[in-house]
Every structure is written in structure tokens, then in C-alpha cells.
Amino acid sequence: MIVCLISIFLTYSYTYAIVGEYSGIVKTEAYYYGSRADIIYKVQYNLKKWGYFKGEIDGIYGYQTYTAVKSFQSKNGLKADGIIGDRTLAALGLATKAVSSSSSNNTNNQNVDLLARLINGEARGEPYEGQVAVGAVVLNRVRNPEFPSTVAGVIYQPGAFTAIVDGQINAKIEPNSIKAARDALNGWDPSGGAIYYYNPAKTTNKWIWSRPLIKIIGKHRFCR
Known part of the structure; x- marks a missing residue:
């Protein structure tokens, strides 16, 4: 009887050790009614x-x-x-990867991916500096109290970016877009602090022409 109890105890201890070792590595998160994320x-x-x-x-x-x-x-x-x-x-095509990094690192990775997709959809074919500048505009808006306070909030703000409206945010992503997103997130701002940009050959928004111009990069005009 004692041998049997010892065996059960050892089995339980071993199983607990295995579960305990890995339980902190793979974390899943669910979102419910009322969640904000x-x-x-x-x-x-x-x-x-x-x-x-x-x-x-x-x-x-x-x-x-x-x-x-x-x-x-x-x-x-x-x-x-x-x-x-x-x-x-x-x-939904939004599968998450189980990682052992902190939640802040996970958020950073999501920001790189989303910002890269926005740059890819808005500025493919533009000079590299112009691609980084598009990313910088998003981040300048995040810091501006007149806009949402997260990268996703700015990008998905209704009517803010053509790439969301026409679906170009889902286009095949190019490596330069990822690099440009990282450069923007790391602090490079070729736009000079712009919170708007537009292509004068394509825009039909008369209001955007009234914004003070900061600089021109490629086909985009960056402004305040």
C-alpha cells in the first residue's frame, strides 16, 4: 500500500513539474463582449x-x-x-502564435505587421524614404490627441486611409514595407512631423490641399 502511494505521489509530482514548466510559456487569450483591444x-x-x-x-x-x-x-x-x-x-485569418515573450513585445510585433501592411498598401513603389514617412504619419497621429491613441486605432479610423477602403492593406507584402515599418517605429520621421499626406494626382478631397505643406517625397505631399 505504501509503495502504491509513493508511486502515485511520484507520478503526480512528475506530471505537475511538466505542466508547471510549460504552463507559463503557451498563453492563449480570448476576447469577450465589452473587450477593447x-x-x-x-x-x-x-x-x-x-x-x-x-x-x-x-x-x-x-x-x-x-x-x-x-x-x-x-x-x-x-x-x-x-x-x-x-x-x-x-x-478570421488572424491566427496568433504562441510565444514566450512579454505582452508588450507581442504588441510591438503586431504593430510592425499592421504598420507594414498599411505602408505596403499606401506606398508600394514609392521611394524608401517616402514609405518610412507614411509609417511616421501613423505614429505622429498616435501621439496627437486629436487621433486614436494606438496604431490599430489610427489605421482603422473610418475613412483615414485609402488602403483600408480599397483592400490594398491585404496585398502581398513586400520586404521593404516591413523594414520601413521598423524604421518608423524606431523613430525615423522623414515626414518632418506630418500628420497628413496625399497624392495630388489622385485625391479628390479639396480640404487636404489647405493643409500646410512640410515636404514632398515621391508622389506624396506631407503636411500638418
Whole structure:
């Protein structure tokens, strides 16, 4: 009997050690009704693109987002509970990688990816300096109290960037876009502090022409 108890104790201790060793490495996060997070902007964007969501992309997991998530889950063979977990994120094309880094590092990686996609969609074919400048404009807005305070919030602000409207943010990403995003996040600002930019050959917005010009890089004019 004593031998049996010792055996059980040793088995339990070994199992606990294994679980304890790895439990802190793989962390999953789920998002519920009422959540506010950068990933919610991306969820709303994809749901809107596919016709499930009709509301405003605001990064807040409200009722319209909840019903859209449940509808999406139901149509894609997932448990329709309205909880945005790993399987739902994967079905939305937003699969997350399990990493052992801190949450701040994970946020930084998400910012690089999203900013690179925005640069890719807005400034492919532009001089490299101009690509970094587009990224810098996003970051200048993040620091400006008149705009949302996160990279995702600025990028997905309704009507802010053509690449969101026409879907170019999903275009095949080029290596330079990733490098430009990192340079912008590391503090390089070729725009000179601009919070707006436009291509005069394409814009139909008369208001943007009234903004004070800072500099011209490639086809883009950067302004205050």
C-alpha cells in the first residue's frame, strides 16, 4: 500500500513539474463582449469585409460585433458563443502564435505587421524614404490627441486611409514595407512631423490641399 502511494505521489509530482514548466510559456487569450483591444479593430475589419458586420470599426467589442461574431462562427462550423478565441481568430485569418515573450513585445510585433501592411498598401513603389514617412504619419497621429491613441486605432479610423477602403492593406507584402515599418517605429520621421499626406494626382478631397505643406517625397505631399 505504501509503495502504491509513493508511486502515485511520484507520478503526480512528475506530471505537475511538466505542466508547471510549460504552463507559463503557451498563453492563449480570448476576447469577450465589452473587450477593447487592437485585435478587435482587425476582427471588425474582416467581418465587415465579408459582410457580417455593418457597424463602425472602433476597436470596441459591442453588441453589433458580438452578433456578427456569432453569425460568423455559426457559418464556419465553430461554437457560436460570441467568444473570440484562438479558433475564431484562425478562421478570421488572424491566427496568433504562441510565444514566450512579454505582452508588450507581442504588441510591438503586431504593430510592425499592421504598420507594414498599411505602408505596403499606401506606398508600394514609392521611394524608401517616402514609405518610412507614411509609417511616421501613423505614429505622429498616435501621439496627437486629436487621433486614436494606438496604431490599430489610427489605421482603422473610418475613412483615414485609402488602403483600408480599397483592400490594398491585404496585398502581398513586400520586404521593404516591413523594414520601413521598423524604421518608423524606431523613430525615423522623414515626414518632418506630418500628420497628413496625399497624392495630388489622385485625391479628390479639396480640404487636404489647405493643409500646410512640410515636404514632398515621391508622389506624396506631407503636411500638418
